[in-house]
Amino acid sequence: MAPPTGPRGARGARPGPRTTHGAGVGKHRATPRTDQDGDISMGSAIPATQSTGPPARSARGSRGARGGRAARSTARLAENVRNYVSDTDSSSRASKAQFNKTTLKIHGLKNSKAASNPDGGLRSLLEFLERKSSKERPITLGRGVIQGDYVFVKVSKDDAPHLLRLNGYTWAGAALAIEETSDPVPGHDRPSAKNPATADTEQKLLGILASRYNAEQKLLDLSALGSDPTLISLGSFASRSLAEKSFKVLLYLTSSQYDDAAAKEQAIQAVSLANNAIQDVAEVFTLAHTLPRLRRLDLSGNQLENLSKLSKWRHEFRRLEELHLVGNPVVAQSNSLSQIVDWFPSLQILNGERVRTPKEAADALAAWFPTPLPRLPSNLRDGENNIASTFLRGFFSLFDHDRAALAAQFYDADSWFSVSVDADHNRDPISQSYIKYSRNIGELGVRNPGTQQRLFMGGPLISELWTLLPATRHASLDQLDQWKIDCHTFPGLADPSGQGSAIGLMINIVSQSEEVDVRQQLAGIRTFSRTFVLGPSKPGAPHPYRVVSDQLTLRDWTPQAPAPAAAPAPPAAPIAAVPPAAPDEMTQLAMVQELAGKTGMTAEYSRLCLSGAANWDFNLALASFHEKKAQLPPEAFASSA
Amino acid sequence: MAASAHETNIRCSAEAAKNFVDWYYRQVNEAKPIAQGYVNGNATYDRAGHAPADICINGLVVATPQEWEKLLEQQRQCPKQTDPNQKLVRYDVEVFNCHVINPDYRFAAPQKMLDLHAPTDGVRMMMMLTVGGTVYFGTGRNKGDGYFAKERFQDVFILVPNWDVLGKPGAKVGRKYLVASQIYRTF
Numbered sequence: 057m058a059p060p061t062g063p064r065g066a067r068g069a070r071p072g073p074r075t076t077h078g079a080g081v082g083k084h085r086a087t088p089r090t091d092q093d094g095d096i097s098m099g100s101a102i103p104a105t106q107s108t109g110p111p112a113r114s115a116r117g118s119r120g121a122r123g124g125r126a127a128r129s130t131a132r133l134a135e136n137v138r139n140y141v142s143d144t145d146s147s148s149r150a151s152k153a154q155f156n157k158t159t160l161k162i163h164g165l166k167n168s169k170a171a172s173n174p175d176g177g178l179r180s181l182l183e184f185l186e187r188k189s190s191k192e193r194p195i196t197l198g199r200g201v202i203q204g205d206y207v208f209v210k211v212s213k214d215d216a217p218h219l220l221r222l223n224g225y226t227w228a229g230a231a232l233a234i235e236e237t238s239d240p241v242p243g244h245d246r247p248s249a250k251n252p253a254t255a256d257t258e259q260k261l262l263g264i265l266a267s268r269y270n271a272e273q274k275l276l277d278l279s280a281l282g283s284d285p286t287l288i289s290l291g292s293f294a295s296r297s298l299a300e301k302s303f304k305v306l307l308y309l310t311s312s313q314y315d316d317a318a319a320k321e322q323a324i325q326a327v328s329l330a331n332n333a334i335q336d337v338a339e340v341f342t343l344a345h346t347l348p349r350l351r352r353l354d355l356s357g358n359q360l361e362n363l364s365k366l367s368k369w370r371h372e373f374r375r376l377e378e379l380h381l382v383g384n385p386v387v388a389q390s391n392s393l394s395q396i397v398d399w400f401p402s403l404q405i406l407n408g409e410r411v412r413t414p415k416e417a418a419d420a421l422a423a424w425f426p427t428p429l430p431r432l433p434s435n436l437r438d439g440e441n442n443i444a445s446t447f448l449r450g451f452f453s454l455f456d457h458d459r460a461a462l463a464a465q466f467y468d469a470d471s472w473f474s475v476s477v478d479a480d481h482n483r484d485p486i487s488q489s490y491i492k493y494s495r496n497i498g499e500l501g502v503r504n505p506g507t508q509q510r511l512f513m514g515g516p517l518i519s520e521l522w523t524l525l526p527a528t529r530h531a532s533l534d535q536l537d538q539w540k541i542d543c544h545t546f547p548g549l550a551d552p553s554g555q556g557s558a559i560g561l562m563i564n565i566v567s568q569s570e571e572v573d574v575r576q577q578l579a580g581i582r583t584f585s586r587t588f589v590l591g592p593s594k595p596g597a598p599h600p601y602r603v604v605s606d607q608l609t610l611r612d613w614t615p616q617a618p619a620p621a622a623a624p625a626p627p628a629a630p631i632a633a634v635p636p637a638a639p640d641e642m643t644q645l646a647m648v649q650e651l652a653g654k655t656g657m658t659a660e661y662s663r664l665c666l667s668g669a670a671n672w673d674f675n676l677a678l679a680s681f682h683e684k685k686a687q688l689p690p691e692a693f694a695s696s697a
Numbered sequence: 698m699a700a701s702a703h704e705t706n707i708r709c710s711a712e713a714a715k716n717f718v719d720w721y722y723r724q725v726n727e728a729k730p731i732a733q734g735y736v737n738g739n740a741t742y743d744r745a746g747h748a749p750a751d752i753c754i755n756g757l758v759v760a761t762p763q764e765w766e767k768l769l770e771q772q773r774q775c776p777k778q779t780d781p782n783q784k785l786v787r788y789d790v791e792v793f794n795c796h797v798i799n800p801d802y803r804f805a806a807p808q809k810m811l812d813l814h815a816p817t818d819g820v821r822m823m824m825m826l827t828v829g830g831t832v833y834f835g836t837g838r839n840k841g842d843g844y845f846a847k848e849r850f851q852d853v854f855i856l857v858p859n860w861d862v863l864g865k866p867g868a869k870v871g872r873k874y875l876v877a878s879q880i881y882r883t884f
Contacts, residue, residue: 371780374845401777423777425835425845426786429768431883432756478792478829496792498718502711511707511796544751546855546878548823550799557804562825564853564880583884585851587827589798605796607827611849 158216161237162200162207168230176202177228182209184227189218203242210241260286261309274323276310278303279330279354300339307346326352330380334358336365344372351375357383363392370399374421378405434541443601444543444563445533447590452530455522459649460659463519466603468594473518474511475525475608484613486573486580489526518606524653528582529570540566549604552594560604561590571613574650583611656693706797709819713874714795714826717856720872722788722828725769726838732762735876741860742875745805752879762876775835782837788850789840790830798855799823807860821858824874828852832883848883855879 170177182197189195200209223234264286268277282293292302314320350373386392397403397411401420404412438444454462477494479487495510512518531538542564549560564587571582589605652659724731735750736742752759759765778784801816802823814820835845855878862871
């Protein structure tokens with residue numbers, strides 16, 4: 057790296073025409089600025105009218121000039137920082153218009169004596185080039201990049217001839233070949249997985265981790281690392297500071313093996329750091345951040361002298377249940393163990409002795425952190441007729457299999473439905489199928505027309521919307537652990553007769569359902585909540601009660617193995633894979649609904665279209681629909697189409 | 698078209714929902730009282746003989762909003778924690794939605810309100826509001842702070858007009874809509 061030394065400083069202090077615009081002149085001309093406020097300065101030689109015109113450079117005085125210079129240097133600084141920092145995408149940087157820049161390719165560094173320098177001799181080469189090219193005027197070189205046998209460096213077009221003149225010079229025992237090139241400057245040479253040496257080390261370390269992991273006990277055994285033959289051969293634990301770094305690398309690699317914190321926490325519940333000659337836990341502090349919810353930790357056989365050597369961890373490991381310190385001097389000190397028990401609220405076993413019961417540990421932890429309220433089972437207060445259970449049993453079975461019939465039974469002209477989505481579309485790709493109907497007032501804003509448009513009223517409209525939503529499969533209501541249902545009655549609903557008020561039933565459900573989106577070939581398990589208000593029906597309705605309001609809120613979604621119809625391909629792959637014949641009933645239904653939604657055909661015709669020549673290939677069916685659209689009878693289309 | 702589908706009702710209910718959600722969770726997050734947001738203790742509703750609000754918290758029926766406040770207080774307890782960024786309970790609302798379930802609410806309504814406001818005026822509304830989000834335990838004041846544990850929550854409210862406030866245009870104090878019923882669940 058070329059040091060920004062003398063030449064740059066000299067350039068900055070260079071006498072030039074700009075200095076004549078210095079402060080001395082500006083002082084006199086500061087007065088015209090007041091003209092802008094309407095005060096005409098009689099002392100000024102510049103007519104008042106001029107100040108309202110385009111800002112003349114002279115009228116602005118020194119302020120304008122200074123501002124310009126500052127702006128230029130800020131821009132240059134920003135550019136430098138950008139060049140320096142953004143080595144991620146060198147091609148886009150190279151393609152950026154830099155009209156006054158050109159790239160030089162220098163050969164010879166690898167053959168020189170300087171090649172054994174820590175930086176490969178880059179710095180001394182650039183210093184040499186700067187010195188030799190700065191004969192007429194100072195030339196500063198920026199960052200150079202080594203790629204293979206060549207050094208790439210970007211220089212200004214004005215400087216290029218001075219550097220090209222050095223072609224053929226001998227430097228540090230090697231002949232330099234300098235040429236202009238149109239190749240982009242390669243990215244900064246970072247140590248990455250591509251580097252074979254790094255990859256090799258990484259593989260070796262991963263091998264160590266794998267051999268030291270006990271899946272049965274969920275234990276990562278990092279004891280006696282200093283005597284591990286592989287680590288000795290790598291030299292990772294040759295010195296204390298190197299050992300600390302190597303330990304960090306091991307933990308980093310451990311983390312990288314898991315998709316998320318929950319998986320890591322599940323897989324590694326115990327760690328042994330026994331016999332590692334640890335003098336202070338600060339040396340292995342990273343463990344607390346890598347595995348904050350660790351349950352069991354073995355520190356025996358180390359050199360922890362007193363409590364202060366453990367105190368770095370006193371606010372960590374809130375869930376640590378078991379700790380072993382045997383073989384450390386700290387154990388012999390009075391009070392130290394009781395202090396340790398106090399530091400780690402969940403600690404139940406210290407050096408093999410029980411220090412807290414699980415109940416006491418839970419209480420001790422609760423003293424440190426707010427505790428969630430207990431969750432009681434479903435609370436159904438739906439009167440003697442068990443309206444809620446009867447209604448829900450019918451509801452979810454019909455919602456899974458025949459949504460049109462469901463809407464006809466329980467939804468009348470005044471029923472409301474809306475869906476709102478609380479999802480991150482990366483983790484929850486199916487949410488895309490809902491998002492355009494999502495009525496999340498907080499996200500839309502109260503005055504957004506969406507709050508009106510995404511409110512669906514009346515059975516037919518609701519039923520139509522439901523055909524567009526992904527297919528679902530709910531657990532049986534007999535599986536009590538799958539459902540949290542709370543309901544109670546409340547007064548104040550309008551009676552459908554128009555006279556007086558009626559009792560309503562408010563039901564809130566939190567549960568999970570399987571969900572399939574045929575179009576995206578995605579399947580998963582969805583946590584949802586659904587809230588109903590039931591009220592008395594109008595005369596002539598099929599049931600004595602009706603749905604007044606139905607709000608569906610979609611929460612977390614966990615991907616599952618794709619549905620039988622979907623090929624086990626990653627979601628990014630084109631949906632060209634032909635699904636195997638005869639998908640199960642639920643998938644068929646979902647496909648029918650999807651096709652109906654896309655084409656505007658009725659469910660019967662959609663089913664015909666899918667089950668015919670297309671043989672349940674959705675894309676084929678859609679293609680054949682577009683082919684034969686004109687020949688289809690009008691009754692093939694739903695009335696709303 | 699039914700009155701509840703009237704544009705004014707939809708807009709006013711969305712506004713009322715937003716106001717309520719903003720107020721309620723701010724009070725809860727700042728450990729301030731919420732009981733004044735319920736029909737319990739409201740003189741007009743009490744006089745007309747309205748039943749106390751039915752509040753069901755994680756399957757447990759609590760008799761009064763004050764008891765719910767006590768549960769929230771119990772949830773916040775962590776006497777040993779000294780770090781302000783690890784001792785709070787914070788509710789982050791992520792999604793909410795509201796339907797008018799009775800645009801012509803009459804219970805305990807003063808005659809003046811019945812004369813003044815038609816069912817399409819977006820005033821005499823009974824609403825169902827659902828709120829979803831995440832509650833963080835052992836966290837700081839701001840979104841994105843670290844936390845010790847988290848849960849999802851679902852909160853459902855039946856809101857009814859507070860005649861005392863709605864009847865006085867320009868009233869600065871008090872909630873426009875009161876909770877007549879609540880179901881709260883974490884999962």
